[in-house]
Amino acid sequence: MEQPYFHVSFRPNIKLISTVRKFTEEFYMRIIDDEETSMRVALATHELLENAVAYAIDGETGVRVELNDDELTVRTWNRTTPDRIAIIGQMIDELNRIADPEAHYQDMMNKTAYRTDGSGLGLARIRAEADMQLSYEIATDRVCIAARARVKHVKHVTQKETAP
Numbered sequence: 001m002e003q004p005y006f007h008v009s010f011r012p013n014i015k016l017i018s019t020v021r022k023f024t025e026e027f028y029m030r031i032i033d034d035e036e037t038s039m040r041v042a043l044a045t046h047e048l049l050e051n052a053v054a055y056a057i058d059g060e061t062g063v064r065v066e067l068n069d070d071e072l073t074v075r076t077w078n079r080t081t082p083d084r085i086a087i088i089g090q091m092i093d094e095l096n097r098i099a100d101p102e103a104h105y106q107d108m109m110n111k112t113a114y115r116t117d118g119s120g121l122g123l124a125r126i127r128a129e130a131d132m133q134l135s136y137e138i139a140t141d142r143v144c145i146a147a148r149a150r151v152k153h154v155k156h157v158t159q160k161e162t163a164p
Contacts, residue, residue, distance in 0.1 A: 004031050005066030012056040012078070021046040024065055024074075031067060037151050040130040041065065041072055044147040047122035047130075048076040055080045057141070072151045074132075077144040085143050091123055092134045092145070101127035 006027060010016055025042035032038055045065060052061045056078040064075045080088075098104045105128035108121055123145075126132050132147040 003067045003069070005064065007062070007064040009060055009062040011059050012053040012061045014050075014053055017046060017049045017053060020049055020063060028065070028067075028072075032072075032151055034152060037072075037149070040132065040149065041074060044074045044126045044130045044132050044149075045076075047126050048074060048145055048147060051122050051145070052076040052078040055084050057081060067151065070150050070152065071148055073146055073148045075144055075146045077142060079141045080143055082141065085138055085141070088136060088143055088145065089138070091120065092136050095123055095127050095134055098127070101131075104128070 004027075006023075008020060021042045024045040025038050028038040028041050029035065032041075045063060049061065049063055052063075058079045061078045062076065064073075066073055066075075095101065095104070101124070105121070105124045108124050112121060123134060126147050127134060130147065130149065132149040135146045135148070137144045137146075
C-alpha cells in the first residue's frame, strides 16, 4: 500500500510558512490517529521551512512530508551559502550528540533571549519539543534537512475516502 505524502515547492515567502504548517497538521490529523503527533509534525514543518526560506539564495524552497510504515519524515531543501551550510552541519551534528535535548533547548533560550538577530533555536526546538531526529544532506550549494519520528496509530486511509 502506498503511504500518504505531500510535496510542495515555492518561491521563498515567509507568509506561506503558516499556510503550509496548517495544511500539514490537517493532512496528518486525517492519517495519524494522534493529535499530539500531528502537532509535532506541524511544528517541525514550520521550523524547517522558516529556516529554508530565511536562508534561501534563489527562487525555490521545498518541503516533503511522508509516512513510511511507522516513520514520518519532514524534509526541506533550498540553495544557500557555503558558510550557512557549514553552520547547519555543525548545529545538527551537535544536536544529535546531546543527551538531553530539552535541557539544551532551555539553555539555548536563556542564552539567546536578548539577541536581535536569528536565535538559532529552530532546530533545537524540533529535537526538544517535537522529539524528532535530525539529519542533513549536502549537494554543492543545496542543503536538505530531515526531521524524523516514529508514529503510532496510523489510520488506514483508502483512495475512496472523501472529505467530511
